[in-house]
Amino acid sequence: MVIKMQTMEAVISLLILVSFISMLTLEQENTKVRTDTSLYKQQLANDVWRVLYLRGDFKDFSFDKNNSARDKTEKDLERIGELTSFCVFISGETLTNCRGENVGEKSISIEKFLIVEGELKKVPLTIAIKK
Amino acid sequence: MLNPSKNTKDKRAFISFDMMLSILPVVLMVAYTLTYVNFITENSDNLIKKQILHNKLVSVANLVVNDLAAKKMFPDSPEPVASIKPNWVDETELAKIDVEDLRKSIGLVKLYVGWKNNDNQIDDNLDYPKTCIYRIVVYAENKEIRQIFVCGE
Numbered sequence: 001m002v003i004k005m006q007t008m009e010a011v012i013s014l015l016i017l018v019s020f021i022s023m024l025t026l027e028q029e030n031t032k033v034r035t036d037t038s039l040y041k042q043q044l045a046n047d048v049w050r051v052l053y054l055r056g057d058f059k060d061f062s063f064d065k066n067n068s069a070r071d072k073t074e075k076d077l078e079r080i081g082e083l084t085s086f087c088v089f090i091s092g093e094t095l096t097n098c099r100g101e102n103v104g105e106k107s108i109s110i111e112k113f114l115i116v117e118g119e120l121k122k123v124p125l126t127i128a129i130k131k
Numbered sequence: 132m133l134n135p136s137k138n139t140k141d142k143r144a145f146i147s148f149d150m151m152l153s154i155l156p157v158v159l160m161v162a163y164t165l166t167y168v169n170f171i172t173e174n175s176d177n178l179i180k181k182q183i184l185h186n187k188l189v190s191v192a193n194l195v196v197n198d199l200a201a202k203k204m205f206p207d208s209p210e211p212v213a214s215i216k217p218n219w220v221d222e223t224e225l226a227k228i229d230v231e232d233l234r235k236s237i238g239l240v241k242l243y244v245g246w247k248n249n250d251n252q253i254d255d256n257l258d259y260p261k262t263c264i265y266r267i268v269v270y271a272e273n274k275e276i277r278q279i280f281v282c283g284e
Contacts, residue, residue, distance in 0.1 A: 009153045012153070012157055013157075043192075051267050054218060080276060
């Protein structure tokens with residue numbers, strides 16, 4: 001009787017222990033879950049591109065450092081950065097409001113087409129949060 | 132000589148005591164587990180509600196920026212078809228938005244669509260919804276860069 005009781009106790013304790021561990025693991029997983037904002041970030045990246053386009057920044061655009069359109073684009077990116085705390089990178093660090101700055105994790109990256117010096121080019125646009 | 136009936140009674144008492152000691156932690160653990168399960172359910176419920184609210188605001192903001200508040204240009208033709216300029220907000224179009232109707236159609240308690248002032252507040256309105264998202268737009272003819280906010284509860 002005592003031996004059976006001990007076996008039962010051991011089985012119950014094991015079951016409780018296993019369920020306790022799985023519950024704690026579940027809780028850990030649960031705390032990791034955040035609101036999914038991937039679509040929203042994608043829209044914000046598209047907003048940046050659209051705003052630059054509407055302000056005529058891509059007219060006669062060139063990545064050349066002496067190009068006035070490039071300066072205007074960087075000024076607009078600085079304004080966007082002031083409003084949103086974003087660092088925007090167009091074609092890497094070629095065109096950015098955070099040159100040489102330490103930025104946080106890259107939030108989103110999209111690819112757009114742009115006519116640069118008469119040639120159609122695929123240009124990546126990346127957004128990161130300023131540190 | 133030992134009394135056999137006393138020995139059996141001692142044994143029973145020991146078993147009952149042993150059972151009580153093993154059941155008590157099990158009961159405590161079960162109670163704790165139930166409380167925790169309740170907590171996790173509530174937590175995930177809140178997360179789902181938050182996600183739904185966020186998705187609704189993202190949808191409203193997209194509709195506002197791409198259509199409702201977007202600048203419309205009508206060409207000079209007998210049957211004018213408006214050319215819509217997404218991300219270019221026109222104050223007249225923005226004022227035309229029936230926020231109340233929009234709020235009812237997506238099942239929110241409160242909804243705000245518009246600008247924030249320099250203190251990052253909605254003007255003179257302390258009772259505005261707390262959850263906000265924004266979109267980056269250009270405003271008016273001079274195409275000033277601004278943030279348009281969509282807040283909801």
